[in-house]
Amino acid sequence: MIARISLIVLVVAVVFGACMPTTVLAQTPLKVGLILPMTGPMASTGKQVVAAVKLYVAEHGDVVAGRKIEVLLRDDANAAETTKRYAQELVTNDHAEILAGFGLTPLAFAAAPIATAAKVPMIIMSAGTFVIPQKSPYIIRTSFTLPQNTAPIAVWAAKHGIKKVFTLVADYAPGIDSETTFKAVFTANGGQIVGEARVPVQNPDYAPFVQKAKDSKPDALFIFVPSGEGAAVMKQYAERGLAKAGIKLIGPGDVTDDDILDSMGDAAIGTITSMDYSAAHPSPENKAYVAAFEKANPGMRPNFMSVGGWDGMALIYEVLKKTNGSAEGDKFLAAAKGLSWMSPRGKITIDPNTRDIIQDEYIREVKRVNGHLWNVEFDRIPAVPPDGKF
Amino acid sequence: MLTVLFDGIASGALLFLLAIGLSITLGIMNFTNLAHGAFAMLGGYLTVVMLNRWGISFFYCLPVAFLAPALAGVILERAFYSRLYDADPLDQVLFTIGLVFASIATASYLMGAQHQIIQVPQFLQGQIHVFSGFDMGIYRLFLLAFCGVITLLLHLILMRTRFGSRLRAAVDNGRIARGLGINVNRLFAVTFGVGSGLAGLAGALGIEILNLDPVFPVKFLVYFLIVVAVGGTGTVGGPLAAALILGIFDVAGKYYVSQIGAFVIYAVMVAMLIWRPQGLFGKKAVR
């Protein structure tokens, strides 16, 4: 009798146990707030970054460390208060655990206090002004800094017979960063600045500035303009016959932006720049990246802005794997510092001290290869720190 | 120095071509068409597509760059603009801004957000070295010549044709003109069309010098308005003089005093408007 009751109890227990729903640790989706310029003069940057982010998620799946990645895209409308508002709302209303994007310096500055107050990691995928990571202990950068992109060409120019340079930059933070770095590094290496000009950002006509440069008779014209404006400068360079007058065109690679380089025509051939990324970088990772990018976005070639987005996502994925899915501010930062991986551009590392990016820089020349224009790399400086001092 | 002067004049010529359509429509219909830049953008993008994608020669693109925006202008004028002639100027602003937003988004969607580049025919590229210190860009020379021809044509049409005299009558007094049997509506439609067409043409010509991207209508709106305000409405000579003055001062300012380069053009504008509020050759303020 007792045996039967025990058997029944045992059977009931087993059946009951089998039917009991196993408490799965259901993880909430991880929302990434992506704030970028999608309209306005910097819209081409936004489009490049978004394309790269989408490509990364498409290729690596949207689940990492058990969490589903949800990207919430917001247009910063070129306004600081809009960016700050979106950052605030993404964090408080949408419960975004990571903020990313940021194409313009003042907008990044505006959003930084939100990251600090909410202890949310903020990943800079686009902006290049040097001081940005200092604005919040939660900022990590995966794009580049202007000193990093400028110092190499300054050194190269000084070592290759260019004695006198006229600098021409756009009158905003990245431009001024670039100009300052170039002047310091070039003169320290024995060069001479024969003239300088700062161009208003919303400038229709580069003619007078390029003419002024020509009249100063330098060995080279150093240019920094927002990505996309390179075409206008190149036209003036060609029209005014600076090449014929023996004036070379140098600068960070923004002026030979991969996305529009091909349509610049022969005038661009021979331009020497230093940059962190060229679509012609001959690594297997990059070849795959460019092919996939062009397939997913017909008519677009990936440029340096896009790899900032790609590597921003790579950072998120790698860190989440290390923290087991937690994007909590301090944990994320601890895991991100010192993290190193192979990007389409080459090897990159997140500097543990400054939370900024350490990456290889390349000296490239514009050449026509197989009928198209590319920034062909011919020299490499490994592991250039964010302040450009190598 | 002479090169700078030459560049400034060429810049002014392009500005004139861009803005003359706006000046005409403002003077005749009293309608502030802030969407004027959108017609210029249309001409520009059509040229880019025809030249880059279909390989049509630059000179064949130009007539299309005129006709397509002109046609668009006539259609829009009959359908929308004409209903707003008597409306509050603020409603006109709202409508045209709406048109601008829609056109910017459409351009961004169809053509992408990056700057467009075209290669003009080989013989138009480069410079002519006149003497030391003075080089003339060939393309700019071409622009100047083109502008001269257009100005002459406009002047002849306005002064020597029946259409022109009817137009001038409608400007001076629309009601009496109607009373005399002039079909003012048709006049307005054609004029608006021509003004938009000229904008489109200028947009095509300007790709080489300015930049063409989806925010073109807003970026250059200020410049159009400056030319029209300083030049006065209803004449051809006023905007021409204004555009040339502004072009020269802009270029010279950026060359000689780069630190305050952008400042110069605004300061000049404000100064001229304080000196002559109705514009250089404009009529006394009616509104």
Add this chain to the structure above:
Amino acid sequence: MGSIAKPAPAAGSGDIKFKAEAEYLRAKASWRPYELVFWLLPIAAYFLLPKQLVLLSRVAVMGLFALSLDLILGYAGIISLGHAAFFGLGGYTAGLLAQHGFGEPISGLVMGALAAGILGFATSFLVMRGSDLTRLMVTLGICLMLMEAANKMRWLTGGADGLQGIAVSPILGVWTFDLFGRTAYIYSMAVLFLVFLLIRRVIRSPYGLALRGIKENQRRMQALGTPVTRRLVVAYTIGAALAGLAGALLTQTTQFVSLDVLSFDKSAEVLLMVTLGGAGTLYGGIIGGLALIVAQYLLSGISPEYWQFWVGIAFIALVFLARGGLVGLAQKGVAALSRGRGARAASQGG
């Protein structure tokens, strides 16, 4: 607007002379029921929409900005494309004060308003001449020059990077600004309401009537002996000062200010708000601001890349379907309803 019948002047008694006018103004000054409902909405929003307080604070600030433009545009008839000059000046004033340790909010607002008012007064004389287009361009030119100046004076304004290190002290020593925007919301709404009361008072006063007269027919007002220029200068100065107040408010609630507060885009945006809501209707600016910001917010959420297209279409539709802006639309709706009711009453032999 009913007709004002002048009663026969009694012998020597000055106060009966303008009795009808005074009664007209008094009638206008009384609060309509829809106005009371309107001002209860922000209070309701605080409880019903706690997640949208940051957005609604911006609406309050921009509503205030639009209100200041409406005074100049809708009531004085001065069309301005450079109103952001005052907004930006107020914003930078408050920002600089806070940056250098004077973070007390109320005084920041006052200083912002003062600075902008002075600039407004100084430039008001430039705006009196010429046609609408001239005014448009002169105001725009001044605004653009101010922005260029701010860009060049990096040592003062931070240039294109913006002003940082703005620490705003707690309001009245008690309320600190929080991450959820609660303090900012109550602060901005309170300021908006107080300024609104001020403007309402000004509009419904003899001065306000004079302004409206000047807008309708300047020459006739001159013939009546009104010092037109003086009235317009006062209006322009007040409008500028209030725009500066709005700018200071924005800086304090966002703890940041950069060049875009002085941009042509800002001037155009506020002009659009006033037009959208309906110029000269007192509520038009606030309603227009609310409509534009909310529309941009919702559409941008749906299509971050192409929301401008839908906003553009909405503007075009609005112009053809509703002249006089949203307030005009509402007024027409109310009128249509009351007409229907009246017709029904009449047909019932009432």
